Amino acid sequence: MRTLIFRVFVATAAAGWLLLGGTSASAQPAPATGCETCHRNEQAPGLAAPARDFTLSDVHRDRGFTCVDCHGGNGATTDKAAAKAPATGFRGKPSGQQVLAVCSRCHSDAALMRKYAPRQRVDQEAEYATSVHGQQLAKGDTKVATCVSCHGAHGVRLVADAQSPVYPLNVAATCTTCHANAGYMQGYTLNGGPLPIDQGASYAKSVHHAALVDRSDMSAPTCNDCHGNHGAAPPGVGAITNVCGTCHTMFATKFALSTHSLIFERGCVECHSNHDIVQPTDAMLGTDQNALCSTCHGDGDNGFKAATAMHAGIEGLRGAIAEAQSRVVSVENEGFEMGDQLLKLREAANHLTLSRTEMHAFDPATVQTILDEGMGLTASVDQAAESAEQELSFRKTGLAISLAAILLVVVALQLKIRSLHPPA
Numbered sequence: 143m144r145t146l147i148f149r150v151f152v153a154t155a156a157a158g159w160l161l162l163g164g165t166s167a168s169a170q171p172a173p174a175t176g177c178e179t180c181h182r183n184e185q186a187p188g189l190a191a192p193a194r195d196f197t198l199s200d201v202h203r204d205r206g207f208t209c210v211d212c213h214g215g216n217g218a219t220t221d222k223a224a225a226k227a228p229a230t231g232f233r234g235k236p237s238g239q240q241v242l243a244v245c246s247r248c249h250s251d252a253a254l255m256r257k258y259a260p261r262q263r264v265d266q267e268a269e270y271a272t273s274v275h276g277q278q279l280a281k282g283d284t285k286v287a288t289c290v291s292c293h294g295a296h297g298v299r300l301v302a303d304a305q306s307p308v309y310p311l312n313v314a315a316t317c318t319t320c321h322a323n324a325g326y327m328q329g330y331t332l333n334g335g336p337l338p339i340d341q342g343a344s345y346a347k348s349v350h351h352a353a354l355v356d357r358s359d360m361s362a363p364t365c366n367d368c369h370g371n372h373g374a375a376p377p378g379v380g381a382i383t384n385v386c387g388t389c390h391t392m393f394a395t396k397f398a399l400s401t402h403s404l405i406f407e408r409g410c411v412e413c414h415s416n417h418d419i420v421q422p423t424d425a426m427l428g429t430d431q432n433a434l435c436s437t438c439h440g441d442g443d444n445g446f447k448a449a450t451a452m453h454a455g456i457e458g459l460r461g462a463i464a465e466a467q468s469r470v471v472s473v474e475n476e477g478f479e480m481g482d483q484l485l486k487l488r489e490a491a492n493h494l495t496l497s498r499t500e501m502h503a504f505d506p507a508t509v510q511t512i513l514d515e516g517m518g519l520t521a522s523v524d525q526a527a528e529s530a531e532q533e534l535s536f537r538k539t540g541l542a543i544s545l546a547a548i549l550l551v552v553v554a555l556q557l558k559i560r561s562l563h564p565p566a
């Protein structure tokens with residue numbers, strides 16, 4: 143009902159608007175300007191491409207803007223000199239800081255942007271200024287990313303458009319045009335060494351890339367989900383846990399209870415890395431040579447003891463579930479109804495998952511509580527499987543006895559028949 147009233151209202155308002163001869167803010171694409179007409183026919187690609195890309199598909203063109211809104215000049219003429227006369231405010235090709243000014247004239251203007259996209263943020267310029275890109279640009283380094291490095295200048299698309307360079311599946315490629323380019327990034331340093339250029343290659347090996355790209359799980363992160371859209375910076379001390387915690391909430395909550403959270407400067411990344419996060423396994427937890435914990439903990443210390451205990455507990459439950467599962471399946475194959483028991487096993491497997499989350503508080507006692515509940519469930523499944531097995535063996539014995547009895551009767555009958563009709 144409310145939508146209906148709303149629609150009627152919108153329709154009436156729109157009709158009134160048209161009658162009054164008004165134009166809505168999201169206007170029709172503007173007709174081609176003199177700039178566009180001339181530039182499209184220029185020979186040099188650098189002169190023609192902007193006009194062609196702008197005509198092909200551009201959010202600004204769709205909203206009624208023209209070349210003049212960014213470059214200044216007079217769009218009403220095809221005479222070059224007149225189009226670019228000083229009095230027209232023609233600015234030419236903006237570069238570096240000028241790009242920020244061109245884009246932010248509108249994108250930092252809340253009143254203007256509200257007319258087109260009321261919910262759109264107007265903090266891109268402010269956020270950008272806090273990023274390493276923004277800080278270095280302010281110091282005069284024009285090799286860092288500006289608005290056009292990530293969005294383009296002509297043929298700018300909505301960020302939700304699958305062809306946009308900042309659409310989730312395209313972001314890594316956009317960032318790595320610079321960040322994987324050894325020549326381009328040469329000379330930049332981090333903590334005394336060269337700034338690494340392996341982020342794209344490492345990310346391509348991660349669980350996140352597998353989820354996003356291979357399984358189309360759009361909730362998995364790409365570069366900007368961890369670095370921010372415009373505040374691109376390595377998350378600082380303490381902030382890394384928050385970055386991972388925006389999605390892995392329970393892990394961050396548990397981790398915050400641990401001693402590790404007080405001493406690890408890089409939080410989760412200390413154990414999982416940042417770009418090439420691999421699928422964790424139970425083998426990471428423990429004290430063998432390959433286990434993660436043994437890289438820092440040794441014989442006898444509390445971390446060593448905790449790792450040993452939690453590893454044993456988790457392995458124990460995992461083994462118990464596997465064993466109960468195979469018992470249940472084999473009696474089920476004999477025709478027993480075991481649906482309830484399979485449900486219980488799934489519940490036990492949930493406890494196993496919960497224990498791996500709880501493990502992040504690095505307190506063996508709380509992990510054990512969860513594991514005990516899981517063990518309780520598998521024990522009751524074991525019991526049910528055992529009584530099914532017993533019934534099965536009882537039935538089999540019963541069957542064997544009745545078969546033997548039948549056989550006896552048959553033999554007896556045959557003997558009797560022979561005695562009544564002895565062969566001639």
Ligand code: HEC
Nearest residue numbers: 176177180209210213214215216217220221222225234235
């Ligand atoms: C009659 C053809 C013609 C018209 C009309 C025209 N241009 Fe150009 N434009 C050119 C040519 C040719 C160049 C190459 C530089 C030169 O010869 O001045 C150029 C260069 C440019 C450049 C690059 C300048 C630089 O600093 O590197 C921009 C930006 C530009 N034009 C924008 C515009 C805009 C905006 C308009 C409309 C207001 C416009 N042009 C109208 C032909 C034209």
Ligand code: HEC
Nearest residue numbers: 177178181188189192193196208209212235236241290295
């Ligand atoms: C949304 C703002 C915007 C609009 C609209 C726009 N431009 Fe540009 N244009 C830029 C910016 C920013 C640059 C600098 C891009 C860069 O450094 O890569 C640029 C660069 C150029 C260049 C120089 C290209 C080169 O490679 O040297 C030309 C020519 C140009 N624009 C022409 C046009 C024409 C013609 C139109 C209209 C059809 C137009 N622009 C519309 C922002 C805009």
Ligand code: HEC
Nearest residue numbers: 245246249263266267270287288289292301308366371374
């Ligand atoms: C380092 C790359 C990068 C730079 C530099 C950059 N952007 Fe973005 N921008 C992005 C990404 C990534 C998104 C978000 C895409 C998404 O939401 O999935 C985005 C989103 C946007 C949006 C949509 C609204 C929003 O904030 O989410 C606008 C508008 C925008 N950028 C304008 C700008 C302007 C203006 C500048 C220059 C001041 C700029 N961008 C600089 C990468 C960049």
Ligand code: HEC
Nearest residue numbers: 201205211244245248258259289290293295299300301302
């Ligand atoms: C004349 C004002 C104006 C200028 C200048 C301008 N923009 Fe825009 N921009 C808009 C408006 C209005 C929209 C449409 C917002 C909408 O409807 O979602 C938009 C949309 C966008 C979007 C898509 C946002 C989304 O919702 O997905 C991006 C990205 C963007 N602009 C980047 C830029 C960049 C980069 C520059 C500088 C090269 C720039 N803009 C210059 C007004 C402007």
Ligand code: HEC
Nearest residue numbers: 274278285286287291316317320330365366369374375376
């Ligand atoms: C036009 C090239 C270019 C693009 C595109 C680009 N960057 Fe950068 N970025 C740089 C350069 C150059 C630096 C080095 C600045 C410095 O260290 O002085 C940098 C620095 C950074 C840093 C800081 C590294 C440090 O010094 O700690 C991060 C984080 C970053 N970029 C992330 C991104 C992300 C994420 C994207 C994509 C959304 C992106 N960049 C796109 C050129 C680019």
Ligand code: HEC
Nearest residue numbers: 314317321338341342345363364365368376377382411416
């Ligand atoms: C899951 C979150 C996450 C994703 C996805 C991610 N990063 Fe990072 N990135 C981080 C963290 C955390 C750090 C800081 C690590 C540290 O302090 O040791 C970092 C550091 C960086 C740095 C600084 C240099 C370095 O390697 O330490 C750059 C540059 C960078 N990332 C770029 C990128 C690019 C480009 C992408 C996409 C291909 C990307 N990141 C994807 C979390 C992420």
Ligand code: HEC
Nearest residue numbers: 349353361362363367385386389410411414416419421422
């Ligand atoms: C934007 C949300 C988001 C951010 C930020 C994020 N992750 Fe993830 N992460 C996911 C998603 C989605 C998956 C895939 C889950 C799946 O496989 O079902 C995942 C998977 C994982 C896995 C494998 C878990 C499993 O059960 O398969 C680990 C480990 C992981 N992330 C650690 C991290 C760390 C460490 C950070 C911070 C550096 C981080 N994540 C940042 C969303 C995120």
Ligand code: HEC
Nearest residue numbers: 383386390393394397409410413422423424426427495498
């Ligand atoms: C001291 C090392 C360490 C730290 C710090 C750490 N983890 Fe883990 N994480 C592990 C180990 C070990 C496993 C594997 C546990 C297992 O499978 O038995 C794991 C497993 C995971 C999993 C997969 C769980 C599953 O069900 O398979 C995710 C997701 C995860 N961690 C996220 C995080 C996040 C987010 C943070 C930071 C808040 C974090 N971890 C901090 C060691 C760590």
Ligand code: HEC
Nearest residue numbers: 401402405412427428434435437438443444445448449504
């Ligand atoms: C990067 C090094 C590092 C890794 C990897 C690491 N720890 Fe620790 N851990 C420490 C440090 C340092 C302390 C604090 C000093 C101490 O008590 O040994 C600590 C403390 C602990 C404590 C608290 C000890 C106490 O006395 O309160 C436990 C429990 C613990 N770690 C378990 C683990 C487990 C389990 C793993 C493997 C999943 C692990 N740690 C991996 C460095 C690490």
